[in-house]
Amino acid sequence: MPESTRREFVSSSAAFLGGGWLWLQLPAVATLSACARDAATRNDPFTTLSAAEGRAIRAFATRILPSGDGLPGAEEAGAAWFADGALGGPMAHFRDLITGGLADLDARATAAHSVAFADASPEQQDALMHEVEDSEFFFIARLLVVAGTFADPSHGGNRDHAGFTLLQMEHAPAFHPPFGWYDEEHVRVHGPTAGGTA
Amino acid sequence: MRQRTFAESEQVDFVIVGSGSAGGIMAKELSTAGFSVVVLEQGPWRRTQEFVHDEMSTWFYDDLLPSRADFPQTFRRSADERAELSQGGPPPLLYASGVGGSSVHFTANFWRFRPVDFKERSLVGAINGTGFADWPITYEELEPYYTRVDWEIGVSGAPGPNDPPRSRPYPMPPMPVKSSGALLETGARKLGLNAQPAPLAVLSQPFNGRNACVHCGYCMGYGCEMGAKSSTLVAMIPQAIDSGNCEIRPESIVLRVDIDGAGRATGVTYVGADRVERQQNARAVIIAANGAETPRLLLMSASPQAPNGLANSSGLVGRYMMWNAHGDTFALFEHPLNEYKSVQATRIIHDFYDSDPGRGFYGGGGLDSRLFSGPIMFGLFGLPPDEPWWGQQYKERLHEYFTRTMQVAAAGTSLPVETNTITLDPDVTDVLGRPALRATYRDHPDDVKMIAFLQARSRELMEAAGAKKIWGEPAAESTIGAHLLGTCRMGDDPATSVVDRYHRSHDVRNLFICDGSSFVTSGRGQPTMTIMALAFRASEHIARAAQNTI
Numbered sequence: 001m002p003e004s005t006r007r008e009f010v011s012s013s014a015a016f017l018g019g020g021w022l023w024l025q026l027p028a029v030a031t032l033s034a035c036a037r038d039a040a041t042r043n044d045p046f047t048t049l050s051a052a053e054g055r056a057i058r059a060f061a062t063r064i065l066p067s068g069d070g071l072p073g074a075e076e077a078g079a080a081w082f083a084d085g086a087l088g089g090p091m092a093h094f095r096d097l098i099t100g101g102l103a104d105l106d107a108r109a110t111a112a113h114s115v116a117f118a119d120a121s122p123e124q125q126d127a128l129m130h131e132v133e134d135s136e137f138f139f140i141a142r143l144l145v146v147a148g149t150f151a152d153p154s155h156g157g158n159r160d161h162a163g164f165t166l167l168q169m170e171h172a173p174a175f176h177p178p179f180g181w182y183d184e185e186h187v188r189v190h191g192p193t194a195g196g197t198a
Numbered sequence: 199m200r201q202r203t204f205a206e207s208e209q210v211d212f213v214i215v216g217s218g219s220a221g222g223i224m225a226k227e228l229s230t231a232g233f234s235v236v237v238l239e240q241g242p243w244r245r246t247q248e249f250v251h252d253e254m255s256t257w258f259y260d261d262l263l264p265s266r267a268d269f270p271q272t273f274r275r276s277a278d279e280r281a282e283l284s285q286g287g288p289p290p291l292l293y294a295s296g297v298g299g300s301s302v303h304f305t306a307n308f309w310r311f312r313p314v315d316f317k318e319r320s321l322v323g324a325i326n327g328t329g330f331a332d333w334p335i336t337y338e339e340l341e342p343y344y345t346r347v348d349w350e351i352g353v354s355g356a357p358g359p360n361d362p363p364r365s366r367p368y369p370m371p372p373m374p375v376k377s378s379g380a381l382l383e384t385g386a387r388k389l390g391l392n393a394q395p396a397p398l399a400v401l402s403q404p405f406n407g408r409n410a411c412v413h414c415g416y417c418m419g420y421g422c423e424m425g426a427k428s429s430t431l432v433a434m435i436p437q438a439i440d441s442g443n444c445e446i447r448p449e450s451i452v453l454r455v456d457i458d459g460a461g462r463a464t465g466v467t468y469v470g471a472d473r474v475e476r477q478q479n480a481r482a483v484i485i486a487a488n489g490a491e492t493p494r495l496l497l498m499s500a501s502p503q504a505p506n507g508l509a510n511s512s513g514l515v516g517r518y519m520m521w522n523a524h525g526d527t528f529a530l531f532e533h534p535l536n537e538y539k540s541v542q543a544t545r546i547i548h549d550f551y552d553s554d555p556g557r558g559f560y561g562g563g564g565l566d567s568r569l570f571s572g573p574i575m576f577g578l579f580g581l582p583p584d585e586p587w588w589g590q591q592y593k594e595r596l597h598e599y600f601t602r603t604m605q606v607a608a609a610g611t612s613l614p615v616e617t618n619t620i621t622l623d624p625d626v627t628d629v630l631g632r633p634a635l636r637a638t639y640r641d642h643p644d645d646v647k648m649i650a651f652l653q654a655r656s657r658e659l660m661e662a663a664g665a666k667k668i669w670g671e672p673a674a675e676s677t678i679g680a681h682l683l684g685t686c687r688m689g690d691d692p693a694t695s696v697v698d699r700y701h702r703s704h705d706v707r708n709l710f711i712c713d714g715s716s717f718v719t720s721g722r723g724q725p726t727m728t729i730m731a732l733a734f735r736a737s738e739h740i741a742r743a744a745q746n747t748i
Contacts, residue, residue: 064588071597090259126589142588143578150573151254166593167573167600169538173251174412179540180377180601181533182384187375 044081048088048095052116056102057083059118061145063125065166072162079148082157086144094140101137105129201439201446206476210234211744213466213480215452215495218299219726220713220733221486222430223351226437227737229444233744236445236478237438238468240264240491241295243448244302246432249421253572256419262303263288264295268629272636273677281623281636290637291490291620292680297448298431299488300680301726305418305542306399306427308353309564309724310344310731312362313337314552318719322553325560328642329518329614333718334690334699337362343731351730352428354402358394360548370402372544373411377535378567378604379544385659386547396543396566399428399726408432413540418570451630454499455483455508455709463709469630482708482744486733489519489682489714490635493620496686496711498632509686509703509711514696516620518687520612520720521679523563523641525649526570527606527656528582529665534601537569543607547659550652551722553611561648563610564722565656569603576600582669605670606659608652609723612683613642620685641675649673681725686715700739701732712736 046054061074061083074080087095105117108128113120117128132138148157149166158164164171178184204210211233214221221237229235241264255261266289272281273290284290294303314321316333324330345366347353355368372395375383379393386393400417403410411426425432438444449471456464456477465479485492493516499508507515543566551562571580581599586592618640622633650673660668689695692704697716703709714729721728 065593066590069590069593071593073593129588146577147254147258147574150577152250152252154252155254163573163577166597167576168534168597169573169600170536174414175539176413177374177540179374179413180535180537182377182380182531182535183375186377186380186383192374 046081046084048084049099052106053099053102054080054084055118056106056116057098057141057144059125060102060105060129060141061148063122063129064142064145065149066122071166073166074145074149076159077149077157077162078159079145079157082148082151082155083144085156086147091144097137098141098144101132101135101141104132104137201444202442203445204234204236206478209465209479209481210236211481212236212484212740213238213478214484214486215466216299216485216487216491216713217297217430217435217446218486218488218713219301219430219729220736221484222298222301222434222438223730223733224484224486224712224737224740225444225446226430226434226441227734228741229438229441231741232443233741234443235438236447236480238450238452238466238478239297239299239446239448240451241297241448243297243446244421244431246421246423246425249423251414251416251420253574257572257575262294262296262419262421263292270626270628270634272623272626272634274636274638275640275675277617277638281638283626288678290639290678291635291682292678293488293490293682297435297446298429301399301429302421302431303419304399304429304726307543307566307724308347308355308397308399308727309546309548309722310362310364310397311337311340311721311728312551315719315721316340318553322560325613325644327615329616329687331614331687331689331694331718334688340728340731340735341365343734344727346734347727347730350406351399351430351433352401352405352408353397353399353727355397356395358546358548359392360394360551368397370405372396373398373400373402373541374544376537376540376544376567378537378569381531381535381604381663382545382547382565382567382606382659385661385663388662389658391547391549391659393545393547396546397727398541398543400541401426401428406433411541415538415540418542452487452495453630453632455485455495457499457501457503457508457706461503461706463706473630482710482740484710484712484740486711486713489685489717490620490637492711492713492715493685494622494635497622504705509696509705509709511705512693512696514687514694516685517616517618518614518684519618519620519637519639519679520614520681520683520717521639521641521676522612522681522683522720522723522725523610523645523649523673523676524723525608525653525670525673527608527653527660527668527670529604529606529660529663530599530667531602531604531663531665535569535604536601537604538572538601542566542568542570548722550655557647557651559644559647560613561611561644561651562722563608563648563652564724565652565659566607566609567604568607569605570607573600576603582667606656608649608656610645610648610652611722612645612720614684614687614719615640615642637679639676639679646673646675681714681720681723683714683717683720683725686711687718688716689718700743701736702743710736710740
């Protein structure tokens, strides 16, 4: 999606976007109770999505955050299982949107390539996803994939902290300085109690 | 210690509505002074060990906020629009629900106001279309109470060149600098500006029996499981309980302030978790429910004697709402910053605090360095708009950018505009049948211009610090307010204010109102320190009045 179109879409999606300040483009997943938090394992069946829908969203997730470059992607994180849990719980109001969108992708893949979306080639999948990139379905499905990759593992995704590994984020309950390269350098030059520029 | 409980039939000295930044302090101050106090808090009583490092629950499932389904809000830009129901994203009026209020989830930036903030109308002059006014109190009058906040709530920091006078040093050193702070300082040095350690309501060392911060990184929007963030939940409520004179009643939602035939407050009517209606009688009522819920309660307490709402003979209850304008500038650097660690901000710049006629508009503000986004938020919205938002390159950019990105957050003045209001929505009701909060808000044009000015300075700072790439959305009108200010303004004249300089309602002698609603002007973007100082000061005056039988 071109930058301008993406921004326009995002800003026009008033029904589920905040806007303004820090939550400039925060999607709407509010008014929701606690999620089912039993971590799933890779071979667990989906509970909200059908097996076919599960295959489709796994394929979708893999094109959002692909695998195979030595870094974990959405598949390694189990993002589809997060989505399955969320759509049966706190994000249940998006369930029809997502299952409808996945069925649409399957229909498009069948029409164009005579296969289900999950069985199309990565290039074909990318092309089909570009066709629906400006839809609410794509926006929310991407949200599920991203959240499923980076949310706390208690929500069913981010297995083995795969998402944190992708981001180069150290996962620990507490940290000590130095935190990063620049503060370490700052303390080396100015001392640990340097009080700003004054 | 088990808290004392009071029978509903018992008349207590004070019933306080709200247990946040103001209510928590007043509960502690009045109960330890020997008065009997019942605090009615609409949200649950969470203990520190219940707070978790969970971005999904906190930011996407609203775990610390009021239920959106049960307590809807509506928003519109101006009175000629029909307000729309807020259905997704953060609510327009953003506050935490629970004992400690928003002091539990706040970022903990603790800037004092400066002398200019209290007398700026006299210095700058009138501004057309606004209710720009001086406060009835001065910085000098409030300074001792800022110092009490420093020492009794717990504030870390170090003096800076732009600071207002202080009567006592900070009780503890500032938090260790983060990479974003080091880079802001580098930029400031090159531009001849002053970056100083950020004053924070976060403990840099053990203090008053509480733990020091462990730099977990879950501050903004989260509760602190260490108790190192200086909420009233950890700094004040335990002392109130220990006094043996205070009962905190969580999940208690106040429906109205009750008034007798002589026009005096007799207590409040509320419902508990069982939704059964009850009364709590008190010699005096204190409302500290925040700048949105406080005016709503007063408007809901209309009666034949006060048809436009309680304490509203001025007509100003709910008016002059101020949110503080905000704007962000993002920058990418070569080496890792790891901004997900530790507190949000460690350096601030206050060189643009004063309004400057040379800019061509009114306004002032401050900058701080941080990265707001956690992993999910960054994955969704953290990359520059010219980068892809899915696919292999998107993944590679996330891998590179997350640890190497920072933002300069600009916070500034909001002018008091009478048409920016809290009113009762005529069409939408909450689960209790009360009219929903309706926010009507449009920033004054000067507020947006000031943010644009600060964003331009932010960009210069990041260039000077050696950023590889800089981006950000242009300054725009606000749709969300987390700083809820000005809706029951303080003043000497009952015709132009709701409370007097001691937070006593002009109209109802035994009704006091103290929270962000008391503000006359907005300050430069970090109001909680001032709300807390006002609460310490108000408590002293209220206690004195109570000894004289109010």
